[in-house]
Amino acid sequence: MRIGYPCVNESLDCTSSATFRLASYSDERVELAVASNLLCLQRILEYNVANELRFFRISSGIVPFGSHPINTFPWQTRFAAEFQAIGDYIKAQRMRISFHPDQFVVLNSPSEDIVQRSIAELVYQGSMLDLMGLDSTAKLQIHVGGLYGDRDLAISRFVATYRELPVAVQRRLVIENDDRLFSLRDCLRVHEAVGIPILFDNFHHECLNHGEPMAEALRLAAGTWHPERDGILMMDYSSQQVGERKGKHTSTLEEELFREFLTHLHGLDVDIMLEIKDKEASACRAVSVLRELQLVAAEAAPQS
DNA sequence: AGCAGTCAAGTTGAC
DNA sequence: GTCAACTTGACTGCT
Numbered sequence: 190m191r192i193g194y195p196c197v198n199e200s201l202d203c204t205s206s207a208t209f210r211l212a213s214y215s216d217e218r219v220e221l222a223v224a225s226n227l228l229c230l231q232r233i234l235e236y237n238v239a240n241e242l243r244f245f246r247i248s249s250g251i252v253p254f255g256s257h258p259i260n261t262f263p264w265q266t267r268f269a270a271e272f273q274a275i276g277d278y279i280k281a282q283r284m285r286i287s288f289h290p291d292q293f294v295v296l297n298s299p300s301e302d303i304v305q306r307s308i309a310e311l312v313y314q315g316s317m318l319d320l321m322g323l324d325s326t327a328k329l330q331i332h333v334g335g336l337y338g339d340r341d342l343a344i345s346r347f348v349a350t351y352r353e354l355p356v357a358v359q360r361r362l363v364i365e366n367d368d369r370l371f372s373l374r375d376c377l378r379v380h381e382a383v384g385i386p387i388l389f390d391n392f393h394h395e396c397l398n399h400g401e402p403m404a405e406a407l408r409l410a411a412g413t414w415h416p417e418r419d420g421i422l423m424m425d426y427s428s429q430q431v432g433e434r435k436g437k438h439t440s441t442l443e444e445e446l447f448r449e450f451l452t453h454l455h456g457l458d459v460d461i462m463l464e465i466k467d468k469e470a471s472a473c474r475a476v477s478v479l480r481e482l483q484l485v486a487a488e489a490a491p492q493s
Numbered sequence: 494a495g496c497a498g499t500c501a502a503g504t505t506g507a508c
Numbered sequence: 509g510t511c512a513a514c515t516t517g518a519c520t521g522c523t
Contacts, residue, residue, distance in 0.1 A: 196516040210519065211501060248516060257501065289515045293502035306502065330515085335504050367514090369505075425515080434507090436513085464515060500519075508510085 191460040193244025194472040203229035206250030216262040256313040276321025297334035297347035325360040326420030333371040368396035392427040404453040442471035
C-alpha cells in the first residue's frame with residue numbers, strides 16, 4: 190500500500206506548474222517553464238520519498254500549453270534526458286504515478302472538436318509517462334464526462350471514443366466514479382464494455398451510489414484492475430467537510446474516519462491518494478495511522 | 494511589494 | 509441568466 194497526495198507540495202517553496210498567458214507565448218518561455226517545473230517535480234519526489242509518500246499525482250501543467258496547437262516547441266526531445274532521470278528515480282524508489290487531466294477533457298462530448306482536443310491532452314500527459322519510461326501501472330485518470338440528458342447515450346459515446354483511442358492512451362486510461370453524474374455502477378458498465386479499470390473514489394461513492402456497501406464497492410472496483418497490466422487498485426480518499434455543502438472535501442484528514450474506512454479493505458491492497466486540502470500534511474498523518482496498523486508496504490523501501 | 498483581476502479548454506446545478 | 513465547483517493556482521498589470 191502506498192499513500193500519496195495530488196500535484197502541489199505546500200512545504201516546498203517551488204511550483205511544478207509555472208506557466209504564462211497564451212498571449213505572451215514563446216518557445217523560450219516554454220523551455221524555461223518546463224526546466225523549472227521538472228526541477229521542482231524532482232524536489233517534490235525527493236520530499237515524498239523522505240516522508241514515505243510513494244504515490245503522487247503530477248500536475249497537468251508541467252508543459253505549458255502541452256496540447257495546444259500554439260506549442261510547437263520540441264519539449265519531448267529537449268527534455269528527454271530530464272524526464273528519463275525522473276522516471277529512473279521513480280522506478281528506483283518504487284513510486285506510483287498518476288495524472289488527472291482536468292475538466293476540459295471530455296471524451297463523451299457530442300462535439301467532435303472537444304473530443305479531439307481531449308484526446309490531444311491525453312496524448313500529451315501520457316507521453317510524459319512514456320518519456321519517464323514508466324509502465325502501464327502509471328495511469329491517466331478521468332471521469333466518464335457529461336450526461337447530456339441521456340445516460341445510455343452518454344455512456345455509449347464514451348465507449349465508442351475509447352475504442353478509437355491511440356493504444357498509448359488506452360493502456361493508461363482509467364475512469365473514476367464521480368459524485369453527481371456517473372456512479373460506480375455506471376463505471377462498471379463501461380468496464381464491462383471495454384475493460385477499462387475503475388479508479389475508486391470513496392467520497393464520491395458516499396455521495397452517489399446504489400446501496401453498495403463500502404467493502405463491496407472496493408471489491409468491485411479492484412476487480413476491474415488487471416494485476417500485471419494495471420497494478421493494484423488506485424483510489425482517491427476524502428471525507429465531507431462538516432457544515433459545508435455535500436461533496437465539499439475536508440480541509441484536513443479526519444483520522445477516525447480514515448481508520449474506519451480502512452476496516453472495509455479486508456486485506457485488499459490499494460494505493461491511496463488523499464484528496465485533502467492540506468496536501469502532504471494529511472498524507473503524512475495517514476502514513477502514521479497506517480504505520481500504527483502496519484499496513485504500509487515494507488517492500489516499497491529501496492533495495493540497498 | 495502587494496493586490497485584484499484574469500487566465501485555453503467543459504458541464505452541471507445552485508442561486 | 510450568472511456563477512461556483514471541479515484533482516491543483518499562477519501570471520499580469522496596477523497601485
